[in-house]
Amino acid sequence: MATIELKGVGKRFAHVDVIKDVSLSIADGEFCVLVGPSGSGKSTLLRTIAGLEEATSGQLFIGGRDVTREPPKSRDIAMVFQSYALYPQMTVRENMGFGLKLMKRPAEEIRRRVDEVARMLSLEPLMERRPAALSGGQRQRVAMGRAMVREPAAFLFDEPLSNLDAALRSAVRQEIRALHARLRTTSVYVTHDQVEAMTMGDTIVVLRDGRVEQSGSPTELYDRPANRFVAGFIGSPAMNFCALPGELGTALDVTRLQLGVRPEHLQLGHVPDAAVAFDCRVESIEFMGAQSQLNLQSAAGPLVVNVPDRPALSSGSTVSVSALRRHLHFFDAQSGLRQEAV
Template sequence: MSGLKLEQVVKRYGATQVIHGVDLTIEDGEFCVFVGPSGCGKSTLLRMVAGLEDTSDGKISIGGRDVTRLDPAERGVAMVFQTYALYPHMTVAENMGFGLKMTGHPKAEVKAKVDEAARVLKLGDYLDRKPKALSGGQRQRVAIGRAIVRGPEVFLFDEPLSNLDAELRVEMRVEIARLHQEIGATMIYVTHDQVEAMTLADKIVVLRAGRVEQVGAPLDLYNDPDNRFVAGFIGSPAMNFFDGTLHKGGLRVPGLGDVTMAAPRNAAGAVTVGLRPNHLFLAEGDSHVVELSEQLGGVSYHYLKASDGTKLIVEAHDQSAPKPGSRTGLRIDPAKAFFFNAENGLRLR
């Protein structure tokens, strides 16, 4: 297996530039996840690595080898798509071994690699079945198996779980994590689901409008975001944001019940305050209106509205819930607050 390096990678469609000078290093054996909102360029970037999209400028290297202008088959990558793309008339074994068969590999070698991939993916009992006799999760495992038998340097996954129901998504997420641990391959995984990113990744790349906002380990991004965009994207439910204004007594935050907090030392002008739902607590008082409570058993989410119209979510780990339309107070842990420049969104530390 090999690592991957992108150097000032650019993608243009005519006069429109969609990827803006991306620099990124993914180490050998690392599980890297590209996340970001729809249209941020994560799938385009993945397809550029695969060779399915031309690179307008910059350099892509795999295992120290410049692959920028190579055809997809010469890059040493295998891609698993959102759709399974299985041949309906072929068995599981035939689907998995088809690529090797077409490149002239001996039958015995093809069978050995298919059997090994089936063992890793727990598909041994299904090798003689056709895709129509499989569940969605099993079909996706076959698609992954087809990639494994090729022995690529880098595995590429383009939102592979988005067609599955919630239960199968969790099951397949565990399967992919186990697969990475077992074969130790370099993997790049694209998703819009930041929960998948947090649970699978060694490294997360947060993209917005074709630019890298921040790169780091999941908990590093969660605990130490560089800007408001990353802070709001990483974490579920999303971070709450409040408008704050500086005055001589500190930072006034109407959305928190008109509390005054200590201001960050480098603050100037308007400040945005960020607090995660698990760092807010219901309390005595009437500063906020309860709009809705979701009770999920071990955790509850309370949706509140402040007098200035600010909406927020409070996470609680009990089974009591205020009634919709009632009023409640709010308690915060100021030490857990994040501060951002209200104009450019950059973190104030």
């Protein structure tokens, strides 16, 4: 296990800066998730940590050792790819042990470590099969097993679940977290799925245009987003943004702020002690089982509201929604930075 530290790391392709002055510390045993929209630089940053891309500027340390100019094989990391990258002509056993074979480890050690990891991942019945005979979830477990047998200082995951269906993604996600709880190996995990990030990460790093917008625990990013971008990216459905209602703006004595409130924090009707209320028209209702999503139109703009069960409403109905002061977020209308309204 090892710490991972980036100091002012940048990466340029031709004349384009893809990673811009990223400084980041990942603690020993931490599960860190890099998240952001397509083109934010998250996979490039992971590949730079792995040594598959060389940093244009800055320094990178793994376990306190400067590995900025070291090749991947010298960094003591193992990477799990989106595409699995299994050798089709090899059996599961041969795939899992191939890295150790290249390292010229004794055959008995390879067998022991492969068998141990196979038990952890429930792969024993599959050991003599080839990748073509495996399901997507089984291939992903083999790819993880191949990384695990090396007992690296750190695991790097590059969107490993994106090729799986929703139900399987959820199951494998739980397996990865359970394995991390058991092994406590430092892990860096890339995803574009903010729900995946929220449910897996000890720490989440939100990237945009090659820069870190905010890093912290899932609850920190959810409760106190640093800016409007993070507020809109973390949470599903996304946070509502609108102009301050006149009475609230007057009470706060501000005009430069924009209001943010999450769909799950808006309630139907006028809640006692509510800080803000909107009169709305129901545009549509999406039933999702245990809850429903209301798509509303108000004088302040469109609003999304999550409510339990099935409200007695229909398209065209009028309804009031309100929120308590502790659930309100305020952002500078120009810079987008979080503001503490008083």
